Amino acid sequence: MEQLLNPYYLQIAMFMMINxxxxxxxxxxxxxxxxxxxxxxxxxxxxxxxxxxxxKAGLPIYLAIPAGGMGACLLAxxxxxxxxxxxxIYLAIATLGFGEVVRVVILNMKITNGALGLSGIPSMSVSIxxxxxxxxxxxxxxxxxxxxxxxxxxxxxxxxxxxxxxxxAVRLRNSRMGRAFAAIKADEHAAEVSGVNTTRYKxxxxxxxxxxxxxxGGLAAHITFYIGPxxxxxxxxxxxxxxxxxxxxxxxxxxxLGSAILTTLPExxxxxxxxxxxxxxxxxxxxxxxxxxxxxxEETIRFWQSKLKASDETAATQGKAEPARRSAD
Amino acid sequence: xxxxxxxxxxxxxxxxxAGISFQTNKGEILGVIGPNGAGKTTLFNxxxxxxxxxxxKIIYRDTSLIGVSPHKITEMGIARTFQNIRLFGDMTVxxxxxxxxxxxxxxxLWHGLWRTKAQQAEEKTIRDKAYxxxxxxxxxxxxxxxxGALPYGKQRRLEIARALxxxxxxxxxxxxxxxxxESETEDLRLLIGKIKKLGKTVILIEHDMHLMMxxxxxxxxxxxxxxxxxxxxxxxxxxxxxxxxxxxxxxA
Numbered sequence: 405m406e407q408l409l410n411p412y413y414l415q416i417a418m419f420m421m422i423n424x425x426x427x428x429x430x431x432x433x434x435x436x437x438x439x440x441x442x443x444x445x446x447x448x449x450x451x452x453x454x455x456x457x458x459x460k461a462g463l464p465i466y467l468a469i470p471a472g473g474m475g476a477c478l479l480a481x482x483x484x485x486x487x488x489x490x491x492x493i494y495l496a497i498a499t500l501g502f503g504e505v506v507r508v509v510i511l512n513m514k515i516t517n518g519a520l521g522l523s524g525i526p527s528m529s530v531s532i533x534x535x536x537x538x539x540x541x542x543x544x545x546x547x548x549x550x551x552x553x554x555x556x557x558x559x560x561x562x563x564x565x566x567x568x569x570x571x572x573a574v575r576l577r578n579s580r581m582g583r584a585f586a587a588i589k590a591d592e593h594a595a596e597v598s599g600v601n602t603t604r605y606k607x608x609x610x611x612x613x614x615x616x617x618x619x620x621g622g623l624a625a626h627i628t629f630y631i632g633p634x635x636x637x638x639x640x641x642x643x644x645x646x647x648x649x650x651x652x653x654x655x656x657x658x659x660x661l662g663s664a665i666l667t668t669l670p671e672x673x674x675x676x677x678x679x680x681x682x683x684x685x686x687x688x689x690x691x692x693x694x695x696x697x698x699x700x701x702e703e704t705i706r707f708w709q710s711k712l713k714a715s716d717e718t719a720a721t722q723g724k725a726e727p728a729r730r731s732a733d
Numbered sequence: 734x735x736x737x738x739x740x741x742x743x744x745x746x747x748x749x750x751a752g753i754s755f756q757t758n759k760g761e762i763l764g765v766i767g768p769n770g771a772g773k774t775t776l777f778n779x780x781x782x783x784x785x786x787x788x789x790k791i792i793y794r795d796t797s798l799i800g801v802s803p804h805k806i807t808e809m810g811i812a813r814t815f816q817n818i819r820l821f822g823d824m825t826v827x828x829x830x831x832x833x834x835x836x837x838x839x840x841x842l843w844h845g846l847w848r849t850k851a852q853q854a855e856e857k858t859i860r861d862k863a864y865x866x867x868x869x870x871x872x873x874x875x876x877x878x879x880x881g882a883l884p885y886g887k888q889r890r891l892e893i894a895r896a897l898x899x900x901x902x903x904x905x906x907x908x909x910x911x912x913x914x915e916s917e918t919e920d921l922r923l924l925i926g927k928i929k930k931l932g933k934t935v936i937l938i939e940h941d942m943h944l945m946m947x948x949x950x951x952x953x954x955x956x957x958x959x960x961x962x963x964x965x966x967x968x969x970x971x972x973x974x975x976x977x978x979x980x981x982x983x984x985a
Contacts, residue, residue, distance in 0.1 A: 579845030
């Protein structure tokens, strides 16, 4: 227990949740068949807006983080209108370029403190523990220190957000809008002629992805106390893409699983750190060769659904058979 | 209902359509025939807003369709199918048809997220409607299957079902009998009859002349982008220009 609660593991749990959110953010754009690699850019915008609002304007964290998400969303409106006219690989290149532009702008602005980055960003867990102390629990609760309480509260908060996002994504998929998304992904032209406003839905997906990425950025900033332009480089964009490639981009569970694996893997592989990149590369090559649709595909979901249904039915028939046997006795 | 006035479409220097004028009467089945490359599919692309004409007017129920985006035109009541089938392959048959009903529904993100009463009622309405259309097209038993897994003939029917789900007044069918055998074509003839019975107007492009002569009341004949004849089956069959387009010129 004591070991589980050590700050190192708690931090990994937090990053896992942040990455899960990023996984959901790339799922939203992928749901309409758009491969956007701009999520790292939107994440940095969210992170910097939120950090600056708390540092320079003294805004409370709980207002600054959503503001970061909104800021990312606004920027998505500016670049989304031209960008969503692009298809496939062209959109990927344009959004990757966008991410680099954002990084270079941040690198050269005074307010963002250039390459040095921003430090001393108010921490979520510290402010939660301060708040708990103010309630009169200065000694901690149930043997947990204030710091642990703060960290656990942040993890719970992040988990709730991820749960909500997944719930949102699943409900979306099974609604009229989700069908429109899926139709655009399958055949944009046929979707348009079938009466779906494809431009509007592609933009909506782009906005959703940007907002969630911005939100994740804001949250990350208030977990790590420090952000710099290096945190949101090309590598981050590719990392988010890998969540979808490894886990599968067709259902929301895919990027979620991908993000969980790719967050824990570096920790597990710590002992062979020199070979880490090689192992990553190997995994990707194997994935592309043997399972290009990712670990979880729509078929996987259908398979398990029918399996669960079947076991439900056998349970039900056994339940019915039982009393009959008893009466025969 | 639909009026084309002097419509032309140029691709670079090539005139795919030149000065086409005709109109449809409500409730009729109008056949568009002509040799390959005559501009038949281009005509459909112009009507559905996929392409915009270089010249001329396209008017549907007193509203110009020029510059209107395709989904809006579908919403206005014009639906189409494609010469090369374009279904949403990894969605179910039912979902494909429900996408067709998209423009007749309005539940937003919020309603979808919380499954509000209004959204549930709307979903039920379009699901029932989708089943109805699938039944009409005779593919109700396949409603749960993936569209891409259907045999060819049923994919054609599903495409028509999806088009009907948009609640059109005017249905454009682009070579629906292509690749079908005789009995499938006969089934198709009955289906087109059913569509007419629903009170819809149909414009049909097809090369199967037997089918065309059976179902169409009137014809527009295109050749090299020009309208060479218009009228009933007897009229166009006797038209020397039509005979020439199909059979070539008699040697003098």
